[in-house]
Every structure is written in structure tokens, then in C-alpha cells.
Amino acid sequence: xxxxxxxxxLLIRARKGDERAFAALVxxxxxxxxxxxxxxxxxxxxxxxxxxxxFIRFHRSLDRFRGESSLKTYLVHIAMNLSLNALxxxxxxxxxxxxxxxxxxxxxxxxxxxxxxxxxxxLKRIVQQAVAALSEKHxxxxxxxxxxxxxxxxxxxxxxVPEGTVLSRLSRAMQELETRLSPYVRDxxxxxxxxxxx
Amino acid sequence: MIxxxxxxxxxxxxxxxxxxxxxxxxxxxxxxxxxxxxxxxASLAATLQRQFVRIVPLAxxxxxxxxxxxxxxxxxxxxSAIDAALxxxxxxxxxxxxxxxxxxxxxxxxxMP
Numbered sequence: 001x002x003x004x005x006x007x008x009x010l011l012i013r014a015r016k017g018d019e020r021a022f023a024a025l026v027x028x029x030x031x032x033x034x035x036x037x038x039x040x041x042x043x044x045x046x047x048x049x050x051x052x053x054x055f056i057r058f059h060r061s062l063d064r065f066r067g068e069s070s071l072k073t074y075l076v077h078i079a080m081n082l083s084l085n086a087l088x089x090x091x092x093x094x095x096x097x098x099x100x101x102x103x104x105x106x107x108x109x110x111x112x113x114x115x116x117x118x119x120x121x122x123l124k125r126i127v128q129q130a131v132a133a134l135s136e137k138h139x140x141x142x143x144x145x146x147x148x149x150x151x152x153x154x155x156x157x158x159x160x161v162p163e164g165t166v167l168s169r170l171s172r173a174m175q176e177l178e179t180r181l182s183p184y185v186r187d188x189x190x191x192x193x194x195x196x197x198x
Numbered sequence: 199m200i201x202x203x204x205x206x207x208x209x210x211x212x213x214x215x216x217x218x219x220x221x222x223x224x225x226x227x228x229x230x231x232x233x234x235x236x237x238x239x240a241s242l243a244a245t246l247q248r249q250f251v252r253i254v255p256l257a258x259x260x261x262x263x264x265x266x267x268x269x270x271x272x273x274x275x276x277x278s279a280i281d282a283a284l285x286x287x288x289x290x291x292x293x294x295x296x297x298x299x300x301x302x303x304x305x306x307x308x309x310m311p
Contacts, residue, residue: 026228031221038220055231127218147219185210
């Protein structure tokens, strides 16, 4: 099996108009962008739109991307900004029309049950619901630190807040998640399939 | 005594979260992105084309008007129609060598050393 082409090479080709190279970059980073957009907005059309818009903006700025940060960080940054804008837009719609869009805070509590009775996909859905039920600020920190594995400094830079704020928000978010997900994370017990799902 | 159960629970929760991150959009996501990229490029090209089509007649009309004025003003001089339309000065070997005279006296008309 041949090694996948490195990002730099794909970027050079994409800048020259090679559509397949750009498509390869989209496929390579779809996961990172999906984790941000779906993590922030929940699954559905809004997240898909943000994902598409992220890559469209990246395509527009191909010539300007100089690689000061990794491509993943760059794309996650765009996706996070667009997701926060989409959430603001949702809020405005909600305030103006008194509804009309799903209020994430109103997402039903995840169903609880012994971990052994939950399959991988269901557990994933439950965890994502629990993250969706967090406040916007706490959710953003969890998405960047846990889903994307970014450092506290990177997360702080992306959200425009001090590192201490990221740490305190993460601590509160983890407490809340622990309460919600306690049936699945008891005394360090982790369902066996979790480590193999990703 | 140190209680390690909290750390273990935190680690387990972190692992659970990392394993549960959404990892893809709906099927055909890359195709949808490429379709939008193509549409955007096509619309940019179409916009430039529309602007070009709009500007060309105006630019051509302005150039024709200017050429006509030049020709009209120079109709009595013994110049060709093209030189007149383009408002080209009459240049001869003598005027070319007289360039120092021109630089000394920038007000002196070209062709009149």
C-alpha cells in the first residue's frame, strides 16, 4: 500500500486547480470539521452547511494559507467560527419568532442504562446528546479539547479567551457530563467497544 | 490515603468523549463540497464575463469619440488620418536630435525646435 500524499503536496496541486487533490483534502479533514460542526450544532442540515462552507472558504483562501498552523487547526478554527455564527443566528431566529428552531438546551436527557446493554452507535449518540445539552461556551471547550484534542492554549486562542477560562469551563463541563453519563462511566469502567470505535 | 478513583473516572470520561466525537457528515459530503466549489467558480467567471460585456461597448464608444475629436482638431494639419486620430506628434530626425532644446525649454512644442 502506498503512503498517502502529504498535505503540502496536495495543497500545491489544489492551488494549481487539481480538483482531485482538493477532494482528497476534504476527505482527509471531513472528520475534524464534522466533529466541530456536529459537536456544536448537532447532526443535521445546519452542521452540513457549516461543513461545506468551511471547505468553500478554505478553497477561496488556498493561496493565502501559509501553514503557520496545521491544516487541521486552520479548518477547525473556520468551522468553530461558522458554528458560533450559526448558533447566534439560531438564537436570533428563536427570539424573533419565539421558536421555529430546535433549542439545544431542550434536548431530552439521554436515556440511561447499564453500559453493557448499549451498543457502540447508541453510546456515541447518547454522549453526543449529553455534549449538545451543555451550554454553548462549555460545549465549545469540550469540542476543542476532547473531540479535537487541541491544547488549552490552542483552544483559548481559537475562542479568544484566557487559558484559565478554558480550564475552568472544561472543569465545569466535565462535571456536568460526568453526572449525565455516570451510568456509562462508573469508577473508571469503560465499555470495551469504546476504545475500538475510533 | 489517596483516592485514585476520581482520576480513573476522569480518564474514562475523557476516553469516552474522544471515542464519541462525530467523525463524518452524511454520505457524499466531498461531492457536495466540490459541486459548490464548481458553482462558485462558474458564477465568478460568469460575473466577470457579464462585467466585460457591459464595459466593452462603453469603452469602444469612448475611444471612437476621442479619436474623432483628435482627427477633427488635426484635420487642417498635414498628418495621416491615423496619426491625427491617435494624436501622435509629428516627429522627424531633426526634432529627435533637438531633444536637448526641448528639455531646456519644455514649453516648446514638439516638432518646432
